[in-house]
Amino acid sequence: MNMKGGVGKTTVTMHLAGILGRWKAFGSKPLRVLAIDYDPQFNLSQALLPPKEYFSLEKQNKTVLSVLVDDESDLDPFKIQVPGNLNPPKIGDLVTSIYKGGKNGGGLDLIASTLDLMYVALGEANLNVKPIEERFAKFIEEARSLYDIILIDCHPAGSIFTQTSLRHSDHVVIPVVPQRYSVRGIGLMLEFIGAKSVGKQPATPHILFNNVPRIGISSEEATIRADRKFTAHCMSNSLKKFKAFTEPEAGRNFVWSSGKPYSTEALGNLLRVSRELVTRIGG
Ligand SMILES: Nc1ncnc2c1ncn2[C@@H]1O[C@H](COP(=O)(O)OP(=O)(O)O)[C@@H](O)[C@H]1O
Ligand SMILES: [Mg+2]
Numbered sequence: 001m002n003m004k005g006g007v008g009k010t011t012v013t014m015h016l017a018g019i020l021g022r023w024k025a026f027g028s029k030p031l032r033v034l035a036i037d038y039d040p041q042f043n044l045s046q047a048l049l050p051p052k053e054y055f056s057l058e059k060q061n062k063t064v065l066s067v068l069v070d071d072e073s074d075l076d077p078f079k080i081q082v083p084g085n086l087n088p089p090k091i092g093d094l095v096t097s098i099y100k101g102g103k104n105g106g107g108l109d110l111i112a113s114t115l116d117l118m119y120v121a122l123g124e125a126n127l128n129v130k131p132i133e134e135r136f137a138k139f140i141e142e143a144r145s146l147y148d149i150i151l152i153d154c155h156p157a158g159s160i161f162t163q164t165s166l167r168h169s170d171h172v173v174i175p176v177v178p179q180r181y182s183v184r185g186i187g188l189m190l191e192f193i194g195a196k197s198v199g200k201q202p203a204t205p206h207i208l209f210n211n212v213p214r215i216g217i218s219s220e221e222a223t224i225r226a227d228r229k230f231t232a233h234c235m236s237n238s239l240k241k242f243k244a245f246t247e248p249e250a251g252r253n254f255v256w257s258s259g260k261p262y263s264t265e266a267l268g269n270l271l272r273v274s275r276e277l278v279t280r281i282g283g
Contacts, residue, residue: 001154001172004185008175008210010043011245013153018254019274021108030106031148037113038064039155045112047248048098062094063114067139068132088135091142121159129160140168166196169203171281175210178221209238237273242266
């Protein structure tokens, strides 16, 4: 999560989800991973699914929208009502398999997103959000029983989507492209995390510098790392700028199958970041 767009939220989600579900690189087994596309822009869905498969899922309402409201809900942003049904569909009815675990287990499942989520976002002001929160809570509870790790790709705004994800997350990865104004974005995120977790332990933030030069460290990054408010939250490994992390499409162009230059270096970089994150979250 980051309130800024274009900082690599989707790129990081896709590659972490992919590598954790596939790589036997962490002294144990690959993990059972669930990736949730919780952004109406559905970039993660497009990155992982061929268009035909995506549109077929959307037509069957197999998207994160069905977690929040029933299919038959009237999707008028000014009238959206969540009727009596406080139970979301079963996870098995919503997920699509991106990668089935091999003999060592693991695997990657996706819950796709849809532009129709915008109806919920637009209607939010007039909305009774309680049923949505309750459905999301039950849905995450089931997901926790089925998967080792759940990654939620959020959209860049403070909305019911970011609120529900935060409330049910143990950790928040905050991708940050070090630039002059990124400090403010990080401050905002840390405040948002604190404010949205009333009555429970706040999620632990992990600042991941992304898209940074392969060599050296920018003065902006150094300043943020040295800031007492942020130091403890900064991951020591950064994700560097590599072509091999770009243009994911339809489940292809993962860094380990990329033919782009420096793919091996990019994979090494991703592995270091993933290992550090797994250690930080106590896995
Ligand atoms: N480490 C990286 N190296 C090279 N390009 C990157 C990297 N991280 C992100 N990008 C590129 O930056 C753009 C924005 O990334 P994206 O993941 O879509 O951001 P967000 O989800 O935060 O809006 C994309 O074109 C993506 O390919
Ligand atoms: Mg995105």
